[in-house]
Amino acid sequence: MKVTVKDIARTAGVSQSTVSKVLNNYAQVKESTRKKVLKAVEELGFVPDLVARSLVMNRTGTIGLIVGDIANPFFSETAKVIIAEARKSGIDVILSDTDYRSELMEMAVKNMLARRVDGILISAVDRKDTFTTDLYKKGYPLVLFNRHPDSDLVNYIVLDNGKGSRLAVNHLVQLGHRRISFISGPLQFSTFHHRYLGYKNAIQEHNIPYIEEFVFDGDPSYESINDYLKELLNKDEKPTAFFAATDQLAIHVMDALARMGFNVPLDFSVIGFDNIDISSNPHINLTTVSQNKKEMAKLALEKLLALIDEGEIPEQPIHITLEPKLIIRKTVGVNYEQFHYETPRGEISLSEG
Amino acid sequence: MKVTVKDIARTAGVSQSTVSKVLNNYAQVKESTRKKVLKAVEELGFVPDLVARSLVMNRTGTIGLIVGDIANPFFSETAKVIIAEARKSGIDVILSDTDYRSELMEMAVKNMLARRVDGILISAVDRKDTFTTDLYKKGYPLVLFNRHPDSDLVNYIVLDNGKGSRLAVNHLVQLGHRRISFISGPLQFSTFHHRYLGYKNAIQEHNIPYIEEFVFDGDPSYESINDYLKELLNKDEKPTAFFAATDQLAIHVMDALARMGFNVPLDFSVIGFDNIDISSNPHINLTTVSQNKKEMAKLALEKLLALIDEGEIPEQPIHITLEPKLIIRKTVGVNYEQFHYETPRGEISLSEG
DNA sequence: CTGAAAGCGCTTACAG
DNA sequence: CTGAAAGCGCTTACAG
DSSP states (O other): OOOOHHHHHHHHTSOHHHHHHHHTTOSOSOHHHHHHHHHHHHHHTOOOOHHHHHHHHTOOSEEEEEESOTTSHHHHHHHHHHHHHHHHTTOEEEEEEOTTOHHHHHHHHHHHHHTTOSEEEESOOOTTOOHHHHHHHTTOOEEEESOOOSSOOSOEEEEOHHHHHHHHHHHHHHTTOOOEEEEOOOTTSHHHHHHHHHHHHHHHHTTOOOOGGGEEOSOOSHHHHHHHHHHHTTSSSOOSEEEESSHHHHHHHHHHHHHTTOOTTTTOEEEEEEOOGGGGSTTTOOEEEEOOHHHHHHHHHHHHHHHHHHOSOOSSOOEEEEOOEEEOOSSOOOOHHHHHHOOGGGTTGGGGO | OOOOHHHHHHHHTSOHHHHHHHHTTOSOSOHHHHHHHHHHHHHHTOOOOHHHHHHHHTOOSEEEEEESOTTSHHHHHHHHHHHHHHHHTTOEEEEEEOTTOHHHHHHHHHHHHHTTOSEEEESOOOTTOOHHHHHHHTTOOEEEESOOOSSOOSOEEEEOHHHHHHHHHHHHHHTTOOOEEEEOOOTTSHHHHHHHHHHHHHHHHTTOOOOGGGEEOSOOSHHHHHHHHHHHTTSSSOOSEEEESSHHHHHHHHHHHHHTTOOTTTTOEEEEEEOOGGGGSTTTOOOEEEOOHHHHHHHHHHHHHHHHHHOSOOSSOOEEEEOOEEEOOSSOOOOHHHHHHOOGGGTTGGGGO
16 A cells, blocks of 8 residues: 555665665765666655654654644734744644643643654743743753743743833823823733833833732733723723733723723823734724734744754753834824823923923 | 663563553553553653654554634634644644645645645635545545535535625615625635625525626735725715625725725625624624634544544545524614615505505 | 564665 | 665564
């Protein structure tokens, strides 16, 4: 049934070794025997068995990609880049989806190791993860991207999330906002943790008091955010702007605000983070902080492939930080109120003199 | 370095065969030797090499999934279901992305065959594809879903796309629309082909003349659709409603209309197809035809797994057709104009008598 | 209930 | 330039 090297050898009248040599482009093969072998390959429709080859070469030509949620645009768009680039090197990708659960991540990794993938790429570890650092210490080719654990003893490529938050807060402050609410996802992930820290630092730099009620990091569902906003907007001290740690969250905020009858940006300003595809839709038009996720993905794969090829443990773990960018669209407005109430260093009162 | 069955055998003081037997839960193993082996496995941290096992068992425990564009929500959401379900059977998924190009699909399939995946799932063939039918004839476990080739000699699970179009057109007609433009993707894909045919049949059933200028199936980019609409809306004979063959296209239509200053649904009605996640967003709120893509994906995997397990070619190819559903939201309005101009069978003139 | 031997389909020193 | 032999890490008749 199945055509093997043995069959080729027999019909070409040479040995298995010779067949293998022409298949692998060894230089020292006489042109006439090369032709004989190739002819047999053609005739019998021979396709080398990659499983057998993997076993003997100690290399499968596959890598594992572990994502948090492939239905989330961030993960699927980065996966696309990785699959396409890997293919260029003849490498296939085994995909795992963890639903953001760390037990599932560990299981996926263990399974991939048993499958002997040549290396692993992970875009969704949580901060307290130590499994990946163990793997790093063993010298296993592994590159994290997007998120990293608290331990630095592992290779990773991430966005400068703190800087991204600073960009967002500065933009808001420049337009007169000083009461800025921060809507975050779970702080157990480094992305949110650093976005939160960046928010906190940025408002401090502007001498804006940190108000605990302005920070939300609970269940990131629409309902939960809606409840939070209702309560918040009933208080005396209301924010004038919302900085959401993801575009998805920003859109939830905008939806909730719209249902309460508010206009964005006239009543409240909203700024997001991630610049997912929907955000540029004219019906949404969200001002946001963008990251070059494709570059991140490409870089992660590149580093992983280098690690695999070198076959040796680098002295230092690889740590790369990418730059965020502010994308100004239509959801942030000027807070005139602010310019009237407080006239810091007299910028506004100038016109009165 | 690497711990193998041999190592376990030696430290447990048994033979390789015995180790293999306890690893694979053979009944006839004495409890005491089973324990000895398990202890050695534990101590040495042994993990069976799945590549070696694959070679001898003639089964890799992997399947190939070939999609048109993993960054497209349809493909990523179905991929998620497939990966999760496959995992429950201990099966891993190798993912390929074809960018809708059939050469890349063929290459992906060939590569997966060389990798000896146990079966293949494809959600993006084009109508003229014959490669998959060849594979089917060879008895290779293969299930297509979402799209199918013109040839019926292959297993597939698809939506009843013609019926979906009928649902959309009927809804529009019930609300008084008779001039309905159809905005389609490339007709080389069975999905669009059947949605187009369904549109054509449905308007015929309502005695609505087919107007060629009302049908668009060119480049599905925003710009191209915008150009088409501009030209169309300059003509004397304008549609009152747009039926788009995907939600993505419907959103393009709505964006273009909004930019021209029109209101949906007051000036024009729009209906989509697919019910992707964004469509339910309160800012979009698109009326659309929905398909249960998760069920489709699950079913496709189920059938594939059955095909793999049976190991024999079924008499007849598997053909399953799923039912579409109309989801009414806010983008379709009543065409009052229609009720005034024509008063078919006097429904409207009644009030005058 | 257990073990010796063969084999899955390749590649790679090694010898000639 | 070519071939015989060993081996990658497992499983599976087969014999005992």
